[in-house]
Amino acid sequence: MEELIGDRRVEDERSLIKTPSNVQTNYQENDVPTSTDQIQHATPCFVYTLAFFSALGGFLFGYDTGVVSGAMLLLKREMNLSSLWQELLVSITVGAAALSALAGGFLNGLFGRRICILLASFIFSAGGIILSVAQSKEVLLCGRLTVGLGIGIASMTVPVYIAEVSPSHLRGQLVTINTLFITGGQFVASVVDGVFSYLPHDGWRYMLGLSVVPAVLQFSGFLFLPESPRWLLQNGETQKARLVLSQIRGGVDVEDEFESIRSSVEEERNDSSGGPVLWRILAYAPTRRALIVGCGLQMFQQLSGINTVMYYSATIIQMSGVQDDHMAIWLAAATAFTNFMFTLVGVWLVERVGRRKLTLGSILGTAVSLMVLAAGFLLSAQASPPVTFHPRDSSLHNSTCTHYGFCESCMLDPACGFCYGVNGTSVVESSCVPVSAANTETSAAGRCSNGTQESAGLFWAYNYCPTSYSWIVLLGLVLYLAFFAPGMGPMPWTVNSEIYPLWARSTGNACSAGVNWICNVLVSLTFLHVAQYLTYYGAFFLYSSLAALGFVFVLGCLPETKGLRLEEIESRFGRRLCSCGAGGSQGVLYSRRRLEFAALHYSTLEPEGRISYISLQ
Numbered sequence: 001m002e003e004l005i006g007d008r009r010v011e012d013e014r015s016l017i018k019t020p021s022n023v024q025t026n027y028q029e030n031d032v033p034t035s036t037d038q039i040q041h042a043t044p045c046f047v048y049t050l051a052f053f054s055a056l057g058g059f060l061f062g063y064d065t066g067v068v069s070g071a072m073l074l075l076k077r078e079m080n081l082s083s084l085w086q087e088l089l090v091s092i093t094v095g096a097a098a099l100s101a102l103a104g105g106f107l108n109g110l111f112g113r114r115i116c117i118l119l120a121s122f123i124f125s126a127g128g129i130i131l132s133v134a135q136s137k138e139v140l141l142c143g144r145l146t147v148g149l150g151i152g153i154a155s156m157t158v159p160v161y162i163a164e165v166s167p168s169h170l171r172g173q174l175v176t177i178n179t180l181f182i183t184g185g186q187f188v189a190s191v192v193d194g195v196f197s198y199l200p201h202d203g204w205r206y207m208l209g210l211s212v213v214p215a216v217l218q219f220s221g222f223l224f225l226p227e228s229p230r231w232l233l234q235n236g237e238t239q240k241a242r243l244v245l246s247q248i249r250g251g252v253d254v255e256d257e258f259e260s261i262r263s264s265v266e267e268e269r270n271d272s273s274g275g276p277v278l279w280r281i282l283a284y285a286p287t288r289r290a291l292i293v294g295c296g297l298q299m300f301q302q303l304s305g306i307n308t309v310m311y312y313s314a315t316i317i318q319m320s321g322v323q324d325d326h327m328a329i330w331l332a333a334a335t336a337f338t339n340f341m342f343t344l345v346g347v348w349l350v351e352r353v354g355r356r357k358l359t360l361g362s363i364l365g366t367a368v369s370l371m372v373l374a375a376g377f378l379l380s381a382q383a384s385p386p387v388t389f390h391p392r393d394s395s396l397h398n399s400t401c402t403h404y405g406f407c408e409s410c411m412l413d414p415a416c417g418f419c420y421g422v423n424g425t426s427v428v429e430s431s432c433v434p435v436s437a438a439n440t441e442t443s444a445a446g447r448c449s450n451g452t453q454e455s456a457g458l459f460w461a462y463n464y465c466p467t468s469y470s471w472i473v474l475l476g477l478v479l480y481l482a483f484f485a486p487g488m489g490p491m492p493w494t495v496n497s498e499i500y501p502l503w504a505r506s507t508g509n510a511c512s513a514g515v516n517w518i519c520n521v522l523v524s525l526t527f528l529h530v531a532q533y534l535t536y537y538g539a540f541f542l543y544s545s546l547a548a549l550g551f552v553f554v555l556g557c558l559p560e561t562k563g564l565r566l567e568e569i570e571s572r573f574g575r576r577l578c579s580c581g582a583g584g585s586q587g588v589l590y591s592r593r594r595l596e597f598a599a600l601h602y603s604t605l606e607p608e609g610r611i612s613y614i615s616l617q
């Protein structure tokens with residue numbers, strides 16, 4: 001191994017690093033590591049207050065990404081939006097989030113976590129105000145771009161801040177609470193969408209503008225909350241760092257923790273080879289490995305299709321026979337609620353079973369439930385009702401829709417919808433006709449236009465087909481949320497907040513959050529095309545295979561970080577990545593940099609770069 005110099009299994013790096021309390025520590029190879037400050041002090045309320053105010057950033061992330069689907073239903077009518085404009089308004093936020101997450105790494109390093117959170121909440125408030133007073137689609141676009149900038153900065157800063165202020169025995173739980181707030185924001189957004197969808201005018205202004213409330217709350221809170229002690233130490237504010245650390249630990253003796261952070265900062269300072277941080281991350285094996293793991297997790301989170309499933313949930317529910325639009329909106333809120341509740345399970349599990357097992361179980365279950373979803377779509381496609389009625393309406397004759405012979409092919413063309421009657425359990429007198437450009441709830445012409453279908457005993461299906469296999473799809477949806485939400489939803493954010501050493505933390509998180517947002521845009525923008533080429537079941541089989549690939553990646557590459565101090569985690573990446581059983585059950589090998597540091601202080605390196613067993617006992 002080129003980058004490693006220890007070819008013997010060494011006990012625990014904590015025995016190499018100078019912290020008075022680890023002198024007695026003896027580490028068993030097969031144990032999940034424990035840390036000195038895992039001794040469970042009564043955790044002061046202040047840490048929870050910090051976590052709450054920070055996680056409001058997660059809430060805004062969830063709210064602003066979730067609220068747009070309901071707002072769009074009203075906006076497209078009131079502002080007469082073409083589908084291009086609708087797509088632009090949705091994707092500009094995610095695109096802006098990708099860019100600002102990347103830029104957030106630089107801002108975090110330069111100005112600190114607190115200023116970045118203040119900046120994000122200021123941007124969120126400005127965006128909410130712009131959106132709620134917008135008079136034109138151009139202003140709306142500007143508002144959506146603004147909130148996207150806020151989301152990107154918040155998404156990478158908040159987990160880092162929470163991880164840096166938390167005691168290690170609670171860190172996983174508190175960072176996971178940020179994802180709980182994301183899914184909570186998505187749920188609240190869906191309820192707000194439901195409530196304001198009944199307003200005949202301007203309901204969207206309330207939907208989009210309400211985000212100002214949590215944004216102002218977070219901004220006001222952070223005016224009084226402290227900077228992360230780790231960032232302060234890194235930036236030479238030693239006294240202030242000690243003060244803040246003692247404040248957030250409720251006045252208990254913080255000497256051990258403080259010394260451990262300080263020695264790590266000093267080590268990094270002495271070691272720093274200069275050059276751009278990203279270059280240094282890539283050049284140094286443990287951080288390069290951490291970056292691969294962090295970005296890989298974020299990539300697989302998005303490639304397993306969470307946002308497609310969430311976005312598509314209303315349609316999935318409609319497939320199971322719910323025709324009423326308001327009802328579909330409320331059932332979509334139920335989906336968001338399920339996502340939220342299962343994220344809560346993740347908060348409960350993360351410090352009990354650890355990050356690795358939780359992520360592995362989650363991604364495996366996700367892959368299987370995507371398979372169930374795909375099987376449901378496949379059976380539905382095979383049972384797809386044929387087109388049996390060809391309307392005489394001359395305006396329909398030039399439409400390509402009239403050429404389709406089955407509902408399945410009709411439904412996959414975004415320009416067409418299926419108009420049908422029901423006799424008992426059978427579909428009768430069905431036709432494929434163009435959808436109205438202004439409103440996808442009716443056809444452009446013929447029997448299902450202008451909402452006349454209900455009085456004529458007809459149904460209009462856009463984006464789905466009536467089928468008796470829809471329960472399988474519904475089962476797949478529930479299973480998917482139950483498996484995805486506790487693990488693959490929060491763990492990529494949680495793991496990323498803790499796997500980089502301090503000097504690489506902002507940049508590492510910026511890169512991985514950027515990967516998350518870029519993959520998010522990619523999956524959402526390609527879904528309809530993928531569904532058209534591969535059909536729905538093909539698309540979900542594809543996501544399932546990607547999730548299965550993700551399982552292999554996690555199995556080989558994700559070490560356990562539960563209970564370790566942030567300063568200790570780097571050692572988990574000091575071995576070759578993707579080796580069999582890299583979950584922490586194998587011996588720990590150490591990076592040259594840390595070993596040299598330890599050797600310099602406590603022992604000697606043997607010839608040929610081998611390190612001898614060093615014990616401080």
Ligand SMILES: O[C@H]1[C@H](O)[C@@H](O)[C@H](O)[C@@H](O)[C@H]1O
Pocket residue numbers: 179182183186301306307339488489490493516520
């Ligand atoms: O972790 C979150 C969460 O799972 C959300 O439900 C999802 O919309 C986001 O894309 C993801 O990053």
